[in-house]
Amino acid sequence: MEKVQYALWRTPAVGEDAFRAGLLADLVPALQRLESVRGLRLAVVDSAVAPAADKRLANSDSLPDALLSVWLDDAWRRPQPMTLVPDLVARSHAWLVSEAEPIVNSTQPPGADARVPGFCQVALLQRPPRLNVAEWLHIWKGSHWQIAIDTQSTFGYRQNLVVCDLDGGGPALDAIVEEDFPAEAMSSAYSFYAAPDDATLQAHQTAMMESCARFIDFDKIDVVPMSAYWFSPAAGP
Secondary structure, rough: OOOEEEEEEEEOOOOOHHHHHHHHHHHHHHHHHHOOOOEEEEEOOOHHHHHHHHOOOOOOOOOOEEEEEEEOOOOOOOHHHHHOOOOOOEEEEEEEEEEEEEOOOOOOOOOOEOOOEEEEEEEEOOOOOOHHHHHHHHHHHHHHHHHHHOOOOOOOOEEEEEEEEOOOOOOOOEEEEEEEEEEHHHHHHHHHHHOOOHHHHHHHHHHHHHHHHHHHOOOOEEEEEEEEEEHHHHHOO
């Protein structure tokens, strides 16, 4: 089984909430009907995550409006979202990724509508030229992950290492990170950094930023808060 992640951009005539509703009503059922699809996650920008707007970081020309994760028998025989819902998706791009899950969400199950509580912070990473692949991975997966867990209120954490660009010519990405946070973390730095007081907040912020600076160039990262939906045991807790 292989995991494919698609960045999706909505058609200009479709608003954020209408895009979310259309993906849930049309794209997800269409994918679920395919025998090769073993699991689905959808993260999408909508009004529910508007309070987290200050966490949005744009260094690319156009940030994606959704991140679709699909578990497939064969990534080279993957479905095409633009074909399935052409009125909704103006553009998509797919990467084959290798997923690690340092924190499995075992405390915040999705609701009846499949939405996971809180929000998902999606980060699109590029490896800095100053680090080779081994050095970059040693920092990110060898030590940073524990600092991130210790200094933030994440209840779900997925590291997706890009294996290859399936469509060719897309954004130059080396990894895609998904971090699930409680709803309060959208507007409260204390909640986001799991800090009960000012001193802890300052310590956690400093530790996190210093650790990130070791393997991320901040002018080469995109961060997008999204609402997350989970549809299958093959792709979730």
